[in-house]
Amino acid sequence: MKMLINVPETVVADALRGMAAAHPSLSVDVDNRVVVRRDAPVAGKVGLVSGGGSGHEPLHGGFVGPGMLSAACPGEVFTSPVPDQMVRAAAAVDSGAGVLFVVKNYTGDVLNFDMAAELAEDEGVQVAKVLVNDDVAVTDSLFTAGRRGTGATLFVEKIAGAAAEEGLPLERVEAIGRQVNESSRSFGVALTAVSTPAKGSPTFDLPEGELELGIGIHGEPGRERRAMMTSREIADFAVGAVLDDLHPRGPVIALVNGMGATPLLELYGFNAEVQRVLGERGVSVARTLVGNYVTSLDMAGCSVSLCEVDEDLLRLWDAPVETPALRWGR
Amino acid sequence: MKMLINVPETVVADALRGMAAAHPSLSVDVDNRVVVRRDAPVAGKVGLVSGGGSGHEPLHGGFVGPGMLSAACPGEVFTSPVPDQMVRAAAAVDSGAGVLFVVKNYTGDVLNFDMAAELAEDEGVQVAKVLVNDDVAVTDSLFTAGRRGTGATLFVEKIAGAAAEEGLPLERVEAIGRQVNESSRSFGVALTAVSTPAKGSPTFDLPEGELELGIGIHGEPGRERRAMMTSREIADFAVGAVLDDLHPRGPVIALVNGMGATPLLELYGFNAEVQRVLGERGVSVARTLVGNYVTSLDMAGCSVSLCEVDEDLLRLWDAPVETPALRWGR
Structure with a gap:
């Protein structure tokens, strides 16, 4: 590569x-x-x-x-x-x-x-x-005990x-962080393998015509390989896997994330399918973020993360942020 | 693909x-x-x-x-x-x-x-x-008369x-737009070819071990092919090509742009080389933007754009913007 x-x-x-x-x-x-x-x-x-x-x-x-x-x-x-x-x-x-x-x-x-x-x-x-x-794909993995x-x-x-x-104190910030993690689940899909600079070639083999469901962000193996699927089918599978584990009663924030090499045009199209599945499953979406945020170098693919939010968490999500990759005002 | x-x-x-x-x-x-x-x-x-x-x-x-x-x-x-x-x-x-x-x-x-x-x-x-x-790579191309x-x-x-x-009137907004274009130059480099959904496979052939200098954002041919170069060498070539054509006396805004499939980690590293060349050439950089902004689907590669700015243009660049892909406040 x-x-x-x-x-x-x-x-x-x-x-x-x-x-x-x-x-x-x-x-x-x-x-x-x-x-x-x-x-x-x-x-x-x-x-x-x-x-x-x-x-x-x-x-x-x-x-x-x-x-x-x-x-x-x-x-x-x-x-x-x-x-x-x-x-x-x-x-x-x-x-x-x-x-x-x-x-x-x-x-x-x-x-x-x-x-x-x-x-x-x-x-x-x-x-x-x-x-x-947050990753529901597997428990225990190449570099992990647990999810x-x-x-x-x-x-x-x-x-x-x-x-x-x-200005909240440490124990409150910690509790809120834990609450967010406990309210969140993710599932990722790889269309291609990732190549690291040190190796210079793909770290695993993912043939043309197949995809890997439940992949990690270092190319750790997922749940299964299948013949290539449509955006619609991938959304059904990925959102389905997340909702098998998270049963939101309130609204969610949705992150439709690119793994690094998937064009934004495709990510937006995939988001349309993610929103369709969420609608069909009766999940109300308060906010949606689409783009490359938690990537895996040059891997093509995507992940879906959902975070169930109450009024407080949503207010904190909407609060101003000013970083290189995420910024918005009030 | x-x-x-x-x-x-x-x-x-x-x-x-x-x-x-x-x-x-x-x-x-x-x-x-x-x-x-x-x-x-x-x-x-x-x-x-x-x-x-x-x-x-x-x-x-x-x-x-x-x-x-x-x-x-x-x-x-x-x-x-x-x-x-x-x-x-x-x-x-x-x-x-x-x-x-x-x-x-x-x-x-x-x-x-x-x-x-x-x-x-x-x-x-x-x-x-x-x-x-703005593209200095070629005059006349696959889809273009002129640059x-x-x-x-x-x-x-x-x-x-x-x-x-x-609230400026149309003729002023037009004049400013023209001034920006006349003050700007770009040069792009492809590491891989682009695949369109309609074709489903690379639209041209770019072998492993080679890159194309001066590529367009639809994979139009560039100036020349060479054996793969380092980030340092690519920055020397790309910034050099821009500065052969633009001779900024004032500061510039630099856009270090990804073509779509090049990891942000690599783009930041490339930016370090771009800044080095600009420094060596005595060009003062007022602002820098690094990321995937003007892409070519799944093409790996990058482009460098420079815009020479006066105080007015820089003030307008810094003015608040609130869009999905570019946003900042005052």
Whole structure:
């Protein structure tokens, strides 16, 4: 696979330099791999720190800014960041109100954020954690015990980020983050395999004429392979899988997410089918977001994430946000 | 190539239904293929209408909203919209202050927008036009006499859109649109060929290990093929080609654009190289935008667009914009 890179070894550092140049609102420490909103720490505000392997952009660095993350720690491609990054990030954003770690459920991430929490607490930073495990496709997977953290990470970061911005205390921001995760489910579909810079070729084999249902964001195996399906059929399957597990009584926020290489034209068409299924199943949709938000490098495919919201969560979702990848006003 | 679609015939209509569901701020006429900002016509405001073949999303529908386009007319994939769409759009957005058509320089688009202008004027709408022809790669091409219109379309739509939002009269909005086009140049590079839904396979052959320099946004041939290059080398070539033609004395706005299938991680890394070349060439960069904005379906690759700005143009660029794909406040 051809890639727009120099050498695999510098991909993450190169990207961080490019981010720094594009976004003066971010303070980017390229050497230590920490992306911080420039005005951090904000007095009296809980800090929100997330991170994970690179290759899922704009997650997480693109979600740093007022109303969402205070800092992000990018690891190597598809590799957990190290505790030192998280400790630095926590120190940079802590105003004394404490820091919430938003952790996707992958073994490496969980271990390293746990260790970072201990180290940060030794330095006097109060730390809480929210684990994101929204992917209904499989329990236990290549890099995970339990369910994987995928698209709902965006919901948790946006809504807990808004709660922190409002000045809520750490235990409330943490509780809201947990509530968002518990109210969210996702399901992903791959049309092509993903190629990492280090490998330079597809990390698994997905023949022309087949797709993989229930794929993870690192190309981890899904539930099953089938002959290629239409957008309509994929929406029936993916939304069906989510609704087998989440039974929303209230309205939902829908994220129709591209894996990276699927054209926006197709994602919008897919959204029409997702909305059709939700309508048929009697689910009321309060907000919809369509685009590449939680990606898997050059993988073609999509995922559907739903988050059931009450009035409070919806208000926090609608609250102003000002990050490179997600921004809106009141 | 596998695609997330139902059948090729409904791709555009499906996408419009999905857009309508995702963006309540837009009024989407799926049958007649016109996307209009919901509050149009805005009293006393010049209307901005653009359009072109689908497959370049978010261009143009994703740029409809306060501060940018009043309406967009999507054609079939890589096919000009028809005059009837543009006439409807003009009628929907004209407040009496007239309408500016923003037209990318492709033979079909030019002919159809010309015809639409005549028809709209017959109906009493005052129409002006700005032709976008920023691509320095080739003069005359598969679908074009003269230079192609590509990335700079975003500059014209944003800056002329802000001028219209400020209440400037049609002739001023037109003059500003022309100034932006004349101050802008672009150059694109393809790493892979593009596949259209109708064809279902790559529209040209681009072997592994080669790239095409100077490609158009429909996969029109570029200047030359070479053995695969690094991000650094591509930035040297692309920015060099732009600066052979544009000699900015003032600062520029830089658009580092993805063609659709290139990961954002790579685009940020490429941006670092673009900024390096601009620095070496003594070009001052006022603003940078990195992402998929003027795409070519599932093509991997990138383009660089530069727009030389004075204080006025930069102020209009910075003015608030609220569209699905581009939004910022003051």
